[in-house]
Amino acid sequence: MxxxxxxxxxxxxxxxxxxxxxxxxxxxxxxxxxxxxxxxxxxxxxxxxxxxxxxxxxxxxxxRANIIAKTNGRSLKFESNDGEFSAQIGGRFQADAAFYGSDIPSGDATDIRRLFLDLSGQFYQDWGYRFQYDFARPGESSSSRGIRDAYLKYNGLEQGSITVGQFKTPFGLEHLTSSLNSTFLERGLNHLFSPDRRLGVGFDTYSENWTASIGAFGGPVESETSSGQDQDEGWNLIGRITTTPIKTDKSLIHLGVAVRQNWAQDSDKSQRYRASPEVEADGNRLIDTGLINQVDEQQAYGLEFASVVGPFSVQAEYTQTQLQRSCSPDLKFDGWYVFTSYFLTGESRPYKKGVFDRIKPLHAVGNGGIGAWELAARYSTADLNDADIYGGELDNATLGLNWYTTDNVRFSANYIRVLDVNRPGSDVDGIDGDILALRAQFDF
CATH class of the missing domain: 1.10.287 (Helix Hairpins)
Incomplete structure (x- = not known):
């Protein structure tokens, strides 16, 4: 033997x-x-x-040389035998259609809202990476231009991780919750004040009932080419803290606060805020400040609340931004929303590390079930009128219906009622009207 x-x-x-x-x-x-x-x-x-x-x-x-292919039912992952190296391929597809009432100055439209392809994984255990590209909007502003995420992440610290590259800034509950997992087709009107992806460095940490994130970022990419002069692009310091004082398997209370400090560019100190009526298929903005010049600094503050009790949930956010101008009065704009949702089929909104996660139907279509069905209602408002700026005030009410056939296929319908537009001197001042928006969504 x-x-x-x-x-x-x-x-x-x-x-x-x-x-x-x-x-x-x-x-x-x-x-x-x-x-x-x-x-x-x-x-x-x-x-x-x-x-x-x-x-x-x-x-x-x-x-290490041997590669194992794995799947979680949605995406394909490649991993070395020793677990030190991995690569996962993912993607996202969202197709929209919108039908506008005659009082809304927009035409019926269809749109590929998002078409993402991404690669993520790890190497030498402690290092992570992600690269995400949007083929639907390869040449627009930095918030939606082709390259979305492109970063390295170091996870070897005892508490927390460090991220370097282009990634989402830590500001706002809806902003940080993936568009795959948003209750409505578009985020609330206050989202226009949330800085999107930026190049920078960030640190984040978390425990069982709290999270904390902070980062230093450059200005938006388009600021680098907005003038022919050599100039600084501006800097941002952004942080967010959340806590869940109550958290069980199917119930929680979420509280959060976020702060942003922006130092403008040396020469081109312009800012602009605008928003569509929570539908992006047509792209028409009902409120728009135009370029606001001579902005030396600006701050933004965000408050977050969410509560989940079984199939029922409530969520709300308030955001305010303040602008200091060198030769004109300072400005203050704000926006907020509140919504409620209910799962007719008994599911509960999952929550992870300060944001809401993917809905998984209790009985998926194809496995003898009817999927998950969710009803939702939201009120949303944003005010861009202050001092000598008349960007407009917009009030919206939305009813939503979501059908999650599986955990990666979803169909949604939103009925949006534009309650009022207060924008003195513009063609849309005083209008109201109806919009029906539809979406088919798939990810892997």
């Missing part, structure tokens, strides 16, 4: 034999028939030990 020991066991055995040999030699050299024979035995054992170490290193290299 042949006994085959693992490399580590063989190493320990050989080390023990060597130690025993030296002890015997030290106790009574005279008992040894020959010092030369003993030396030969030691040399032989050392050679075997070296061979075992080489074999062990070769086995490790072979394990």
């Amino acid at each position: 042949t006994i085959k020991l693992k490399p580590l066991s063989q190493t320990l055995l050989l080390t023990g034999l060597l130690s025993h040999s030296f002890v015997v030699l030290a106790e009574d050299v005279k008992q040894s028939p020959s010092l030369e024979q003993l030396q030969q035995q030691i040399d032989s054992l050392q050679e075997q030990l070296q061979q075992q170490q080489q074999a062990y290193e070769k086995d490790r290299q072979d394990d």
Whole structure:
């Protein structure tokens, strides 16, 4: 019978034999028939030990060279045998259609809202990466231009991780919740004040019932080409803290606060805020400040609240931004929303690390079920009127219906009622009207 020991066991055995040999030699050299024979035995054992170490290193290299393909039912993941290297391919597709009432100055339209392809994974265990590209909007502003995420992340710290590259700034609950998992087709009107992706460096940490994130970022990409002069692009310091004082399997209370400080560019100090009526298929903005010049600094503050009790949830956010101008009065704009949702089929909104996660139907279509059905209602408003700026005030009410056939296929319908537009001097001042928006969504 042949006994085959693992490399580590063989190493320990050989080390023990060597130690025993030296002890015997030290106790009574005279008992040894020959010092030369003993030396030969030691040399032989050392050679075997070296061979075992080489074999062990070769086995490790072979394990690393072997690739395992895995799937979670949605995406494909490749991983080395030792678990130190991985790569996962993912994507997202959202197709929209919108039908506007005659009082809304927009035409019926269809649109590929998002068409993402991304690659993410890890290397040497502690390092992570992600690259995401949007083929639907390859040439627009930085908030939606082709390259979305492009960053490295170091996870080797005892508490927290460090991210370097282009990624979402830590500001706002809806902003940080993926568009895949948003209750409505578009985020609330206050989202126009949330800085989107920026190049920068960030640190985030979390525990069972709280999260904290902070980052330093450059200005939006388009600011670098907005003037032909050499200039700084501006800087942002952004942070967010959340807590869940109550959290169980199917109930929670979420509280959050976010702060942004922006130092404008040296020469081109313009800012602009605008928003569509929570539908992007047509792209027409009902409120728009136009360019606001001579902005030296600006701040933004966000408050977050959410509560989930079984299939029922409530969520609300308030955001305010303040602008300091060098030759004109300071400005203050704000916006907020509140919504409620209910799952007719008994699901509950999942929550993870300060944001809401993917809905997983209790009984998916294809497995003998009807999927998950969700009803939702929202009120949303934004005010861009202050001092000499008349960007407009917009009030919206939305009813939503979501059908999650599986955890990666979803169909949605939103009925939006534009309650009022208060924008003195513009063609849309005082209008109201109806919009029906539809979406088909798939991700992997």
